[in-house]
Amino acid sequence: MRRPASSMLLTAGLFALPLGWALLLLIVPYLLMIAVGFWTRQFPLFVPDFQFGNYLQLFSDPQYTTVILRTLKIAAMVTGCALILGYPLAYFLVFTLRSDRLRNLIYMAVIVPLWVSYLLRAYTWKIILGTDGALNSALIWLGLIDTPLDAFLYNQTAMVITLTYIFVPFMVMPIYAVLENIPKGLIEASEDLGIGPLGTFRHVIAPLSLGGVVAGAMMTFCLSFGDFVAPVLVGGPDGTMVANLLQTQFGAALNWPLGSALATLVLIMVLAILGLTGWAERASARNLR
Amino acid sequence: MTRRRTARALTAFALATLPLAAAAGELNILTWEGYADPAFLKPFEAASGCTVSATYVGSNDDFAAKLAAGGGVYDVITPSLDTVSMMRLAGFVDPVDTAAVTGAEGIYPEFAKHPEIVVEGETWAVPLIWGSVSVIYRPDKVTGTPDSIGVLFDPAYKGKISLWDDKSAIYWTARYLGFPNIFDLSDAELEAVKAKLIAQKPLIRKYWSSAGELTDLMANNEVWVSNAWTGLTSKDVNALGKGFTVAEFSPREKAEGWMDSMMLVKGTPNQECAVKFMSYMQSPEGQCGIAKSTGYFPVNPGAVASCMDAAMKAERKVDNIDFVKSLVMWQQPVRLDKYLEVWNAVKAAP
Numbered sequence: 010m011r012r013p014a015s016s017m018l019l020t021a022g023l024f025a026l027p028l029g030w031a032l033l034l035l036i037v038p039y040l041l042m043i044a045v046g047f048w049t050r051q052f053p054l055f056v057p058d059f060q061f062g063n064y065l066q067l068f069s070d071p072q073y074t075t076v077i078l079r080t081l082k083i084a085a086m087v088t089g090c091a092l093i094l095g096y097p098l099a100y101f102l103v104f105t106l107r108s109d110r111l112r113n114l115i116y117m118a119v120i121v122p123l124w125v126s127y128l129l130r131a132y133t134w135k136i137i138l139g140t141d142g143a144l145n146s147a148l149i150w151l152g153l154i155d156t157p158l159d160a161f162l163y164n165q166t167a168m169v170i171t172l173t174y175i176f177v178p179f180m181v182m183p184i185y186a187v188l189e190n191i192p193k194g195l196i197e198a199s200e201d202l203g204i205g206p207l208g209t210f211r212h213v214i215a216p217l218s219l220g221g222v223v224a225g226a227m228m229t230f231c232l233s234f235g236d237f238v239a240p241v242l243v244g245g246p247d248g249t250m251v252a253n254l255l256q257t258q259f260g261a262a263l264n265w266p267l268g269s270a271l272a273t274l275v276l277i278m279v280l281a282i283l284g285l286t287g288w289a290e291r292a293s294a295r296n297l298r
Numbered sequence: 299m300t301r302r303r304t305a306r307a308l309t310a311f312a313l314a315t316l317p318l319a320a321a322a323g324e325l326n327i328l329t330w331e332g333y334a335d336p337a338f339l340k341p342f343e344a345a346s347g348c349t350v351s352a353t354y355v356g357s358n359d360d361f362a363a364k365l366a367a368g369g370g371v372y373d374v375i376t377p378s379l380d381t382v383s384m385m386r387l388a389g390f391v392d393p394v395d396t397a398a399v400t401g402a403e404g405i406y407p408e409f410a411k412h413p414e415i416v417v418e419g420e421t422w423a424v425p426l427i428w429g430s431v432s433v434i435y436r437p438d439k440v441t442g443t444p445d446s447i448g449v450l451f452d453p454a455y456k457g458k459i460s461l462w463d464d465k466s467a468i469y470w471t472a473r474y475l476g477f478p479n480i481f482d483l484s485d486a487e488l489e490a491v492k493a494k495l496i497a498q499k500p501l502i503r504k505y506w507s508s509a510g511e512l513t514d515l516m517a518n519n520e521v522w523v524s525n526a527w528t529g530l531t532s533k534d535v536n537a538l539g540k541g542f543t544v545a546e547f548s549p550r551e552k553a554e555g556w557m558d559s560m561m562l563v564k565g566t567p568n569q570e571c572a573v574k575f576m577s578y579m580q581s582p583e584g585q586c587g588i589a590k591s592t593g594y595f596p597v598n599p600g601a602v603a604s605c606m607d608a609a610m611k612a613e614r615k616v617d618n619i620d621f622v623k624s625l626v627m628w629q630q631p632v633r634l635d636k637y638l639e640v641w642n643a644v645k646a647a648p
Contacts, residue, residue: 070643
């Protein structure tokens, strides 16, 4: 049966805006970025071209590989730390806390920092971790150290701490959501069958919450992979990440072609990671059935 | 034919050269910290009817970057002499009619008639202020009286050294290594500079990217020694009264000199306010105002005759243009891209 014209018009009207938005602000810019990646830098600016020199430079100059590997490492560490902190917290909120009011309060406490400017929160860590900062002052007051330690700020540890703090809500939220949706009957059934809490966690809760873990890990990983503020504020001389390289190429170096090639490479990597996690999630879902 | 047209359309789109016209009577300047202090800008705004808003850059490479990404936002920029030619060649600026700028005739001719500023009879910039780059340090932490760039490479100060996040790190290292032509280093010399800078990284606490950041680093005990824009950071840190003071010195390997000048962004709708601003900055209020807020040296000796005492005139090298000869004045590196690549490689290194 053919749909009446009015319904088709309605459908078109309904989706024209989001589709137009996606086309104009996502697809077209990506295509532009990929195109500019083949241009040539020519002092003082750059000229349209079609050549692979930019990609050749990205693979032959070790500075880009170094930074990409470092960024992957930092993002993986942040994801790991956020999971170690976020999963038990979500578990505690859903299964251990009996009071709904307290649960909502703590959940809100996890979410509320997201309303505060990212920059402000990153700056706060500078004040905490600095040579004259709160952490050093506390340690001196406790008599644990005599002179302030330099080791807390302006290094990769400070970056991991700051990024974990900033992105942990993105880990807690999806895990909380899946844990909350696990039917309590399943857990009770497992307990009735004489399975201990650890066994119940291993065989019931963990597999059923895997979707939330994957979603949270993916968000945390991608957000920290693309971060450029933490390296500038709390990172040291060895803190440069991919996004900082992009900023330099589009800024000071004024080499948009090389920057676009690097951005395309990053896009491909992120898409590969997304594809891989999607595949892993589907595979684990198949195993559950 | 079609391909070329597509490419041209892409260029136009990518460069986003569509000027977003700023409202009339409103002057947007892209400039350095301390160059838009309310102490001297308020009287200008009251007298001219032009309101001024300033955006700050952290290095000379920021000017082209900001202008390439839609420059119509700014009316006046103040790059250093080594960046003036690039602004002109990239088509970011219009020539200035110096006859309309009151007081421009009082500027040191060494600056006003500099070959990078006057090209084929056209003037592209109006000098504003000049100065040097020296080493700033904590006399209570650094032993003896340092006189060499070597203090920035001294393992005794591991973790307490900072350096400007700028291609000039190459100039400093080249001078320290004894390479004379720091703006035209060979590949081998650049490799040596790069190796030296990478070897220095474990000693570095943080590369600073704005005067405010360096002030924070010095004031909060994070670093004891760095290179710094002479005058500004030492004035700001010492004004905080932290229980210690900082001092500066010109290294025996020579200090760098720079001169910043005002340029007119191409097609600015606020040309009238821009010219009024340039004129004001050549007046006693403008020259003394910016010299006071920055600690730098005025370019217009006549203008400051009435507003500086003899001691300050001596300190700010008024009528002492010979001081320039003791400095290595910044020039655009012959291979700018290569220099930026080397500096980026240093920052990316582990």
